[in-house]
Amino acid sequence: MYKILTINPGSTSTKVALFEDNNMIASENLEHKAEQLKKYDDLIDQTEFRKKAVINFINKNGIEINDLHAIAARGGILPPLKSGTYRVNNEMVHYLKYDAEVEHASNLAAIIGFEMAKNNIPVFITDPVSVDEFIDEARISGNANLERYSHLHALNMKMVARRAADEIGKNYYDSNFIIVHLGGGISIGAQKKGRIIDVNNANDEGPFSPERSGELPMGDVAKIAFSGKYTYKELKKRYVGNGGLVAYLGTNDLRKAFEKSKKDERAKLVIEAMAYQISKEIGAMATVLKGEIDAIVITGGLANSERFVSMIKERISKLGLIMVYPGSYEMEALCQGALRVLNNFEKPLTWNKEVK
Numbered sequence: 001m002y003k004i005l006t007i008n009p010g011s012t013s014t015k016v017a018l019f020e021d022n023n024m025i026a027s028e029n030l031e032h033k034a035e036q037l038k039k040y041d042d043l044i045d046q047t048e049f050r051k052k053a054v055i056n057f058i059n060k061n062g063i064e065i066n067d068l069h070a071i072a073a074r075g076g077i078l079p080p081l082k083s084g085t086y087r088v089n090n091e092m093v094h095y096l097k098y099d100a101e102v103e104h105a106s107n108l109a110a111i112i113g114f115e116m117a118k119n120n121i122p123v124f125i126t127d128p129v130s131v132d133e134f135i136d137e138a139r140i141s142g143n144a145n146l147e148r149y150s151h152l153h154a155l156n157m158k159m160v161a162r163r164a165a166d167e168i169g170k171n172y173y174d175s176n177f178i179i180v181h182l183g184g185g186i187s188i189g190a191q192k193k194g195r196i197i198d199v200n201n202a203n204d205e206g207p208f209s210p211e212r213s214g215e216l217p218m219g220d221v222a223k224i225a226f227s228g229k230y231t232y233k234e235l236k237k238r239y240v241g242n243g244g245l246v247a248y249l250g251t252n253d254l255r256k257a258f259e260k261s262k263k264d265e266r267a268k269l270v271i272e273a274m275a276y277q278i279s280k281e282i283g284a285m286a287t288v289l290k291g292e293i294d295a296i297v298i299t300g301g302l303a304n305s306e307r308f309v310s311m312i313k314e315r316i317s318k319l320g321l322i323m324v325y326p327g328s329y330e331m332e333a334l335c336q337g338a339l340r341v342l343n344n345f346e347k348p349l350t351w352n353k354e355v356k
Contacts (some may be wrong), residue, residue: 002342003067006334007054007113008074009105012037014050016057017331021339026061027331030054043103044111051112068121070342072334073114075128076100076107078351080150083131083158083195085337087348088114088123104129124348126337127154131196138198138288152189152199153181153300159333160299160325161191167323168294175294178285178319180278180312182302183328184211184252188281190288198288200281203240207277210252210302213243214277245270254305275308279315286319295321300328 001020008015012034017027030053032046040046058065073088076096086092088110096107106129113123131154141148157179165172173194181187181202186209189199200206200214208214216239225235238247246252248270249260261268286293296316302308303326313322340346 002069002339003063004070004072004335004338005054005058005063005068005113006072006331007109008330008334009050009108009112011105014053015331016054017335018058018061018063019335022332022335024331024335026057028057030057043105043108044097047108047111047115050108051115054112055116065116065118066120070121070338071113071117071123072338073109073112073123073125074106074155074330074334075125075130076110077102077104078128078130080130080132081128081351082349083127083133083154084349085124085126085341085346086351087341088125089351092125092351122338122341122348124334124338124341126334127158129154131158133195133197135197148205149201150196150199151201151203152187152196153183153185153202154196155330155333156299156328157181157187157189157191157196159329159336160297161194162336163325163329164295164297164323168321170294176289176292177294178282178289178296180282180296180298180300182278182298182300182308183209184301185209186212186214186278186281186300188278188285190285192289198285206281208244208274210245210254211241211243213239213247245274254302254308258305258307271308272311275311276315279312282312282316282319293320295323297323297325299325301326303327 004019006017012032014030016030018025037046077100093111093114096111100107110123110125117123129151132150134150139147161177161179162172164177165175177191179189179191185202186207187199187202188206189196203212206214245257249257249267251257257267257271261271282296296319298309303324309324341348
């Protein structure tokens, strides 16, 4: 029986879980207070602080580091790479510490795991945000100087696709799904035979979400950018973090938005518009798969709202079978990625800057 620790850092907390094979035996969301994090100038400086919290968690549950068979860490924002489970190595850790182009809490996971393991046990990442399986047509943006690129909630999306394939009795690598991740950001992807061949970039494209603006009219964005009213950082935050429901209704909580909609017709319209845009993107991905769809798989935090999911279903029900997996299965996905390697179902991939 394999003992596996999973690590998934967020901006103000670190999710951790202990598994024995597929069974989660303990989990905790380690909250980090603002005053604790404020003392660190850069995100990477939080590594030791968060590592101690993770070690305290496993010790509290009667586990020493050497009792573990593997650590499964959330993949950071690496250069584009293919789907799979990668063994964390010195080169990956160096990149995440010093060369990563995007500062993101997920970058800490592999570093924390690698430092904890001290080369005594393997550390893995599975399906990070930068998984890139695009077909060539999907890369063409319409501007020769700009290329579309793949950024998505790959870890959870791949996990629920595997579950859906099992449930309908098909091989994962023979199945076609439209996978809809509904969270603070929204990723809607066309998965063909195990490969996500197209997806909206949740920061820049597709439907608006609780916190992000999605696609916007280019001309108007250019005018605002050159208005002199905003710095680059201020403008970016306006669209990613303060966009979507936050911009319209002052909240990123769909439950509060629905509550507001009882008395506010504008709030009702905004929620309907978000469901409308999500449905429209699902329809677009149906064309990518040429209508050959085994199921539309809906997941993420917003999928906990039966009312909101019903609003989407009304528009897409004729496209095919709809399967709903509310919430996130990232910890299970990390564990299963490690287990597939430990049980020799898959070979671990080796990462370097050139890998893709």
